[in-house]
Amino acid sequence: MKSLKYSFILACSITLCSCFNGPTSQVRLIDNPTANEIKLVIDGKDIVIPANSNIKYTFEYGKHNLAYNNESIEFFVKPVKFNGRGFINPTQSNYMLHTFIYATDNTSDETYDKLYEKSLNKVEVILDGEQVEVELPVKVVNNFFIEDRDNRWDYSIDENIPDEITENINKNQSYQSRKIKMYRENEYLKFLKEDGIEDEISFPNKPKKLSEINQYVFPKLDLESITCDEGKKYLQDTLDKWQQLFTLTGSDVASKYEGFGGYDGMHALLGSKKLCPNEKDPEQTYSKAIRPLDDALTKGRDIYFFVIK
Secondary structure, three states, X not given: OEEEXXXXXXXXXXXXXXXXXXXXXXXXXEEEOOOOOEEEEEOOEEEEEOOOEEEEEEEEOEEEEEEEOXXXXXXXXXXXXXXXXEEEOOOOOXXXXXXXXXXXXXXXXXXXXXXXXXXXXXEEEEEOOEEEEEEEOEEEEOOOEEEOOOOOOXXXXXXXXXXXEXXXXXXXXXXXXXXXXXXXXXXXXXXXXXXXXXXXXXXXXXXXXXXXXXXOEOOXXXXXXXXXXXXXXXHHHHHHHHHHHOOOEHHHHHHHHHHOOOHHHHHHXXXXXXXXXXXXXXXXXXXXXXXXXXXXXXXXXXXXXXXXX
16 A cells, blocks of 8 residues: 655545435535524525524425525436535635546656646636636535535545555555535635645636526427427326426335436437338437437436426
């Protein structure tokens, strides 16, 4: 076993857990990185999160409403194929995914420099009061739902980045590894100062209205564009079943979701294209109409939420 020391710098590993085997709820962290307490209302229940802290909240499978700052958002909590990590960011604050490079002592400067350059991103910052673009080994995110399906990290907001990591390598082997640490913005600014950046720096933040959030939205489909009657009827029936699913909770969602949004549901949706062969639908209006739903189910396979609009 050999230890590697890191040098100043970003990537995450998604832990793939066992397949869905019957849970009926999902626990999610809700983080408040601000200097003031925040008040949420989840399904009519008042929730207070003190400044610079977080809570764990259990969401039963089914539809939920979260209200914050005189706005609200509806979302549907569902099963996934593979478990992942994530949290809810109701204030839409900035979080930083910073890359650290760990390397053995015999790593060449050329190898290290190439790794460092690959980790750099062009980032907008406010430097001494002026907004400029700089290159840093960091990715800035401020989504309402922050999921490791879209943003990879190895060490989360409440986990320390180690000075060394241990890997199974040969004694004289040159080896490098990139690890990503997620920071709250205030903690990241403190890290930068400790690392020697003396300039007054901050990061722009542009939160969206909750009604404008376009993350993981269950799509609206254009039925009227379909010229194939069999396909239009099938898709209408499918959407009606989804609406019925949205009214269920807990074990009822868990037992029925596979037939809608799991592999069975996705295969059935794609198989329905045979209802509208080229001779009936030369413009492929049915295939075009179902594409947003197919994309949402594919991309959302390992995401616990569908936003309902």
